Amino acid sequence: MKQQFDLQNFLPFRLNRLASEMSAGLSSVYREKFGIEITEWRVIATLAHEGETTAQAIVASTRTHKSTISRAVTKLIGMGWVERSGPSQDGREKSFKLTSLGSQRMGEILPLVRAYEREVLKALGADGDGCLKTISLLEKVIFK
């Protein structure tokens, strides 16, 4: 008894499948050569952009659970890519920044990651603009 529903044309499924595949493609770029996972990548990307940053700010920027961020930061500190920076006024919060090793690694990863994105955008060609516009629209709808 077939019901009228086609998962293959279902928007949330298609979007999720697409994002998973893209993330998988991208993460293979930094996983193999640098031994980090997607959460670590997002943490160092945030630190590279923001400079000295609290864990809370990383949580907000990456939309990732604070326990996940906590563990990623711990791992990155263990790798020597990240260090705690001086205590802030608020004794509860901790600030972090990239070490020089972390900056160096980020400098190595960035071109690879950018090349990946460029490749996708290039394949989209003239439709790239429409794609970004669509995503902006969806963000407004979903992050209500």
Place this chain on the structure above:
Amino acid sequence: MKQQFDLQNFLPFRLNRLASEMSAGLSSVYREKFGIEITEWRVIATLAHEGETTAQAIVASTRTHKSTISRAVTKLIGMGWVERSGPSQDGREKSFKLTSLGSQRMGEILPLVRAYEREVLKALGADGDGCLKTISLLEKVIFK
């Protein structure tokens, strides 16, 4: 030392964040009321559409690892939503189908899930077509 990289405008990140949020919104629809997770949802959606189906076909349709599908099917059988169907010519493969209970539950879930999708598409308004077109394009690029 700030580097020139903005995660917030990075295509794979934005797409992934969007898809996660959408999936989370959707899954709250069936998780609470029906006690299933996203993998189970995809399995029953595939079975509802395809009828009698092998595990392998579900793997292909959902793009999910075979071990994950194996466990989801086991769980669904335990819930009485899915049953094994008669042996096929190939003794390695196993075919499954929805039970009448499974069909009934699917009939209850479908309107909720469709309503969610409709809500998103409605919010997109006239841009809905462009959105679907963009996703099709990205699929061609990513699933090379």
Place this chain on the structure above:
DNA sequence: CACTAATAGTTGCAGTTGCAACTAAATCAA
């Protein structure tokens, strides 16, 4: 000041996932 509530971050625990190794069955080659 004392007491309560809120916030930042960590950790134990349980659930989920992917990988690799495994079993069972089919296919292929000689």
Place this chain on the structure above:
DNA sequence: TTGATTTAGTTGCAACTGCAACTATTAGTG
């Protein structure tokens, strides 16, 4: 037929994640 290869599905294991509970610190109230 026999033996090697491939395919379908299952399971043990290790890694990752989210939740809830916890500590520590700050903010708010009287």
